[in-house]
Amino acid sequence: MEQTRKRYAADLKSIMEARKRIAPYAHATPVITSSTLDALAGRKLFFKCELLQKGGAFKFRGACNAILSLSEDEAKRGVLTHSSGNHAAAVALAARIRGIKAHIVVPRNVPACKLENVKRYGGQITLCEPSLEARQKEAARIQQSTGAVLVHSSNDPDIISGQGTVALEFLEQVPLLDAIIVPISGGGLISGIALAAKAIKPEIIIIAAEPSGADDAAQSKAAGRIVTLKQPKTIADGLRASLGNFTWPVIRDLVSAVVTVDDDEILEAMKLCHEVLKMTVEPSGAIGLAVILSDKFKNEVRTNLENIGIVLSGGNAGLKLC
Amino acid sequence: MEQTRKRYAADLKSIMEARKRIAPYAHATPVITSSTLDALAGRKLFFKCELLQKGGAFKFRGACNAILSLSEDEAKRGVLTHSSGNHAAAVALAARIRGIKAHIVVPRNVPACKLENVKRYGGQITLCEPSLEARQKEAARIQQSTGAVLVHSSNDPDIISGQGTVALEFLEQVPLLDAIIVPISGGGLISGIALAAKAIKPEIIIIAAEPSGADDAAQSKAAGRIVTLKQPKTIADGLRASLGNFTWPVIRDLVSAVVTVDDDEILEAMKLCHEVLKMTVEPSGAIGLAVILSDKFKNEVRTNLENIGIVLSGGNAGLKLC
Numbered sequence: 001m002e003q004t005r006k007r008y009a010a011d012l013k014s015i016m017e018a019r020k021r022i023a024p025y026a027h028a029t030p031v032i033t034s035s036t037l038d039a040l041a042g043r044k045l046f047f048k049c050e051l052l053q054k055g056g057a058f059k060f061r062g063a064c065n066a067i068l069s070l071s072e073d074e075a076k077r078g079v080l081t082h083s084s085g086n087h088a089a090a091v092a093l094a095a096r097i098r099g100i101k102a103h104i105v106v107p108r109n110v111p112a113c114k115l116e117n118v119k120r121y122g123g124q125i126t127l128c129e130p131s132l133e134a135r136q137k138e139a140a141r142i143q144q145s146t147g148a149v150l151v152h153s154s155n156d157p158d159i160i161s162g163q164g165t166v167a168l169e170f171l172e173q174v175p176l177l178d179a180i181i182v183p184i185s186g187g188g189l190i191s192g193i194a195l196a197a198k199a200i201k202p203e204i205i206i207i208a209a210e211p212s213g214a215d216d217a218a219q220s221k222a223a224g225r226i227v228t229l230k231q232p233k234t235i236a237d238g239l240r241a242s243l244g245n246f247t248w249p250v251i252r253d254l255v256s257a258v259v260t261v262d263d264d265e266i267l268e269a270m271k272l273c274h275e276v277l278k279m280t281v282e283p284s285g286a287i288g289l290a291v292i293l294s295d296k297f298k299n300e301v302r303t304n305l306e307n308i309g310i311v312l313s314g315g316n317a318g319l320k321l322c
Numbered sequence: 323m324e325q326t327r328k329r330y331a332a333d334l335k336s337i338m339e340a341r342k343r344i345a346p347y348a349h350a351t352p353v354i355t356s357s358t359l360d361a362l363a364g365r366k367l368f369f370k371c372e373l374l375q376k377g378g379a380f381k382f383r384g385a386c387n388a389i390l391s392l393s394e395d396e397a398k399r400g401v402l403t404h405s406s407g408n409h410a411a412a413v414a415l416a417a418r419i420r421g422i423k424a425h426i427v428v429p430r431n432v433p434a435c436k437l438e439n440v441k442r443y444g445g446q447i448t449l450c451e452p453s454l455e456a457r458q459k460e461a462a463r464i465q466q467s468t469g470a471v472l473v474h475s476s477n478d479p480d481i482i483s484g485q486g487t488v489a490l491e492f493l494e495q496v497p498l499l500d501a502i503i504v505p506i507s508g509g510g511l512i513s514g515i516a517l518a519a520k521a522i523k524p525e526i527i528i529i530a531a532e533p534s535g536a537d538d539a540a541q542s543k544a545a546g547r548i549v550t551l552k553q554p555k556t557i558a559d560g561l562r563a564s565l566g567n568f569t570w571p572v573i574r575d576l577v578s579a580v581v582t583v584d585d586d587e588i589l590e591a592m593k594l595c596h597e598v599l600k601m602t603v604e605p606s607g608a609i610g611l612a613v614i615l616s617d618k619f620k621n622e623v624r625t626n627l628e629n630i631g632i633v634l635s636g637g638n639a640g641l642k643l644c
Binding site: 030279281 | 435602603
């Protein structure tokens, strides 16, 4: 295990420690099944409901682990993040639990329900232009004036360990999983899941689900190095970030495939989540279902995978009743 | 227990037998919690997710129990029901499991998603005018020509026993419940829940949630006899039926209060279910949350109830993304 920790940013031990740390605050989320969707996919599907996590997304696991891991001196200075939404709410909530201030830089184009979440948990919001540059600039300004500790949304060992707790639960709930499909953005969730799942069950297959309009992870895997995109274009607002130095090595080594799907496939999967699973799933959260139902998956990925875990990663989507 | 069975249509024994009978086919549904909604209600709330049941509603429990309880001779003739939707889908699915024909009389104004469910499970649909009279007339015609066995949606001992299995699970999952709030229509669900819950935990309080535009149960409790309404008017399309001779005695004796709420309170609760719980809940399914958040509940019902169970009874609502 020492070996793994040296090689990667997290390992089974750090992920088990994270689980213990966040247990009093985070939900152990349920797994649901649907014979209707099994029939559509031609396999047995198990949905890990991270949309039922605190704050409506898996992000709370990592943020809570990172913020509870801060020293007293660090914590006193407060925390800071810039995020497309779910990580922001998670940081605000975790900071409130720790009793410290959270400065949140949010791009103006974030969905209203995600901004509401940040407000609900008491985060101090600064709006900025919707570009990575603007976000980083504003964050740097706040950091300089307050000394707050930056909590990155994915490329951070404590974040990766926190997100890995999803896999610990999932494999306890459904030990027979042959594969887990995980949405990929900055790679924090899939890195943590891959490290935990492969340590527990080395033969398990980890598959990344990515929008074709933000396919930097697919391009990175093909090129053998981190590729970043200037203008990712997808309705999956949570899946536009790029890989980092902590997440990339895990994805390079432990993720078997990156399967991309178009926005219309993501929308169709969202609709199925609402109508069949009865779950409010945001586009980024529904992408795993889109992947398993795609022709690409049927044609390109090993077909002997029978029991498939799918992480419904978040549920912060606005809805209208009809 | 013999005593109870004589007095009421079901008892703990018949409900435990139902549980065993339906266990291979029905989901044991999860219970979820939300600190955001706890704060709104000023109490600890536990949501029993029957919208995640097969067919999207608790109805499958009763229908499955009733249809699996038929003799071989009865089963051969097929089954028949008239229903506003969820019971129809449940009967179709349970009949498919038993391998027999299901004739379903559906009023024309049923929501499209509920009709889709009946079709999905292979029910033989006959549309009729949206009145109880038209439904009964059409059902009688089919019964005469086919000999199919009528499976009533609520007023039937096997249906009541099946719905009661909700309470067996719920009290295992959350033994500390002080009260359970249950939507009331024909009374099958609340009768089963009251009989099971009171047998396990006699001090538990059972509260009915009813739309003010279809308040026949509230009127019945006040009058001490079954009152029926000519023209119930509410968006909760699943809560327009009347009590029957099997359900009424249980409601009269074991239900502490019927709390009514207006349609706008139901819509607000649906919205909270979507946004906070991330659940697709239909109006009839959200009414329990509407009740616990209502001024009426705060003013009229015992305030020392701390741990409240709420049955989210169904999720077959159409949705639009925004």
